[in-house]
Amino acid sequence: MPYRRAWIAVFLFSLAMINYMDRIALSIAAKPIAEEFNLSAVGMGYLFSSFIWSYALFLIPVGLLIDRYGAKRIGGIGILVWSAATALTGAAMSFASLLAARLVMGAGESVSNPVGAKVIREWIPSQERGTVTAVFNSGSYAGPAICSIVLAMLVASVGWRWSFVIAGGVGFVWLLAWYLFYGKPEEVKWLSDQERKTILDSRSGGGNAGGVAVAAYGLKRLLKTPTLWGLALTQGCNVYTQYLFLTWLPSYLQQERHLTLEKSGLVTAIPYAAAVVLCIALGKLSDWYLTRGGGVSSGKRRNVIAFAMVVASCILLVPFAGSTVTLVLISSLTLAGIASTTSLNFSLLNDLLPSAGDVGRAMAFVVVGGNLFGMAAPIVTGYVIEATGSYSWAFMIAGILLVAGAVIALTMTRKPMVPRAVESEPHLEMSPQKA
Template sequence: MTDTKKTNYRWIVVILLFFATTINYLDRQVIGLLKPKLEEEFNWTEEDYSHIVMAFQAAYAIGLLAFGGFIDKLGTKLGYTISLIFWSVAAMLHAIVKTTLGFGAVRAALGLGESGNFPAAIKVVAEWFPKKERALATGIFNSGANIGAVAAPIMVPWILGIYGWQMAFIITGAIGFLWLIFWWIFYEVPSKHKKINSAEFEHIHSDVDEPAAEDGPQEKIKWVRLFGIRQTWAFVAGKFLTDPIWYFFLFWLPSYFASTFKLDLTKPSLPLVLVYTATTIGSIGGGYLSSRFIKSGMPIFRARKTAMFIFALCVVPIFAARYAANIWQAVGLISLAAAAHQAWSANIFTSASDMFPKRAVSSVVGIGGMAGAVGGIAFPFFIGWILDSAKASGNITAGYNIIFTMCACAYLLAWFIMHLLTPRMKVVKL
């Protein structure tokens, strides 16, 4: 007999993904807030710091490609577990390094471990949600990235002031092991979960375009096959051009506010909290908007593209940050752009699960994430060179102005390339 009133356990699953993503970004954000202290401790230049960021990005790129296929083959429960253990240990190891080279090594280890988060989370959403709800679910868990970025400017200065920079890495890194307990208690794929009834199971699989997901070893789809598909390249282009902008917001905003507006990073930073709080609204609102378009009758792919075009336009005003007369004007412009990025992110991730079958989602997300990380390797190199040159000329703000102008253009360019590659974003048949 079919239950008439469906359970809603899938939203508990989203909460698990939300906290995992929060921890993921908390761990990667710590170094940006400790940058002034570590520059003093290890005599880093902007170029030194950019090389450390590049080590993270290079390992993240490699890890995304590896973890995507790994999670598609091994399953979400075990794959997520391995990823989280790896990155949490790497985060804690920052506390014992004594050299700049050592920081590069542990950042690379952190990037390798953290690369498993999004391929696993997007696959979980594809397993637990019909397409009409996926963008909202993705927006909710993706907002954890912003909560982690909000928590870091509050936690890290407090830990730094009382216990020192080493304990900032140890305490934040250890939080992941608490999440792991809840993951093993509460998570399973829908076909094996005892907390959902038949009505929710039927709702999850209401798209009727493929069978229910099974966790554990599955047939692996070769990457070469995915690289021959236009939809893969559309996702790759979108991630390559826009992910580096988010990495800039994560790793350089603290130092931008400190150098341009004399923000004291040894104290909890309200401007950073406001910027990353805005991104939480953008992430959830971005997922809601395209889901709302779909519920109003708009075709799925048109809804995604329309929403993404709106968010690309919302980033453009950041170029005016160069004219900001005070910190709050800059906060307003950057908050809008950062919120728009997260709204864009919720939809571009969901577009991958819209276009590809569930058994290929992690692999595709891994490939696209790798492209974003590769862009994130090149962009920090450029940022370090621009900022060191600007600092040498006595006007570091001019360097940031160039970077903000590039940010303003990136999303519209990404949208047009994606549209040229996949005008109708057809579903891929494998």
């Protein structure tokens, strides 16, 4: 992507990367934490899941705040809160204080995806949206890739407490850059007039004919469209596997595959790194596909989503992987598929959403849908391990959900998100309304 708007992609990539570094920090340190606090698999499952409880609870209110007060202000508050909570996790002296720190972290992290969607809608021309969304989402996989190696070494050398302090400190560096350099394209001084005009003239294209700006419908009206529900359910079927890997993969490698802490970090990192590259490649491919197949408002990006979810369903083969190399290959394909599905699903939301004023709230709803499934994944897995003594059925459940998600994407996301009552109305003047 040419010109200075590429810096927006860098901001978004690093935002997602830091977000997921902080999330996976607990998984990397799971073994010493479980030993210190005498936690069972079920207890760890609840602890792994805990940050998603507050994350999902705050998503829709945060989405509304972002639509009202802007991405810069609300995004900055969010990363301040979650970075501080991550650092303070290292001071936890009981299960209750661990749980409290994770809940506060989850509340802060609820800004990430709505901020990303809002920034992409404001800054990125519609024909580049799939690529930039893929860059943003690939940060979610770069974070674990880096963190799996670096934090594993830190946990082994200086202990799990300092690993959280260091992980939390990285967020404060990003926050400083965000406040110094970020703004809307209409406002920033570091953008040329020509590029500013390009962005403002071509950033709409969100499911409305001719790219004409329309008034925000509000969440209540959007909920009457099957497309929004289809996007949320697709996200849920996908995110279940994402959180299964994010929370339990290091423990699986250490307990069932008998790898050391350092080696499990490396084996975890490789699939996440592969997912970064493949996610961006598939996002670019989806943009190319749409420019030759009816444009973004056609909704044809759903076909690429279904393909990515079918690829990810190879997680069904994990119990049959006879070697570490085979396991890494299967894990790489699975993570690449779910990474691509997330970024493409977010892009499809922007493709089919007529009003830029609805982006924060619509994205929040879709992410809530995803995280209701994601919330269940660590807990269900804990009970499955306790009941069966292995991880096999945990992987089977995830694979079945991915296949179901592909079907939902193909059948429920076929129309722009226009409530029936206004489908026949002419384009409206832009006037923000509350949900």
